[in-house]
Amino acid sequence: MKTTFFNILIAGFSLNICSCQNTNTMENKTSQTDTAKISKSSEEWKKQLTSEQYRITCEGGTEPAFTGKYWNHHEKGMYECVRCGNQLFTSDTKYDSGSGWPSFYAPANSASVGTKEDKSFGIIRTEVICSKCGSHLGHVFDDGPQPTGLRYCINSAALDFNKDKENKK
Ligand SMILES: [Zn+2]
Numbered sequence: 001m002k003t004t005f006f007n008i009l010i011a012g013f014s015l016n017i018c019s020c021q022n023t024n025t026m027e028n029k030t031s032q033t034d035t036a037k038i039s040k041s042s043e044e045w046k047k048q049l050t051s052e053q054y055r056i057t058c059e060g061g062t063e064p065a066f067t068g069k070y071w072n073h074h075e076k077g078m079y080e081c082v083r084c085g086n087q088l089f090t091s092d093t094k095y096d097s098g099s100g101w102p103s104f105y106a107p108a109n110s111a112s113v114g115t116k117e118d119k120s121f122g123i124i125r126t127e128v129i130c131s132k133c134g135s136h137l138g139h140v141f142d143d144g145p146q147p148t149g150l151r152y153c154i155n156s157a158a159l160d161f162n163k164d165k166e167n168k169k
Helices: 002-032 042-048 051-057
Strands: 077-081 087-090 113-118 125-130 136-141 151-154 159-163
Antiparallel strands (some): 077 087, 077 159, 125 136, 136 151
8 A cells, every 4th residue: 555655646746847847848938939138228239239230230220232241141040130149030931032131031930020110211111120139120021922921121230140050060
């Protein structure tokens, strides 16, 4: 009888351990999709960034078409925020839009980027920002390819490229 009771106790503990592990895994996933916002002063960003990166990501600037380092870049990997490393776009959704800017039909995941209305230059456009640090990335238009029909038109200067681990070998 004692043995049976002991076995039940162990089984109970094991279940508890399992459920704890599951919870932890879920928490990790949540933090990866991003929650912690990053906030820095203009001075801090100026120290971290080149003047071109600052002009685009902090002041909503745009690099000239066909000049950035990623518009014609075709390696497999992840495009990350140049300011905070947030994973923004994967090479899987990158396509050649002919615009001269890196173009994607979807973000890496729905929490990667945010959008807000931009009325500068007398045109109403939708600005794309990094959901973690608020960096200006570019704009999103509704003339992209399927399956989304969206075109995320992003400045190379707002991005850092991280090759897939397999390609690094
Ligand atoms: Zn960012």
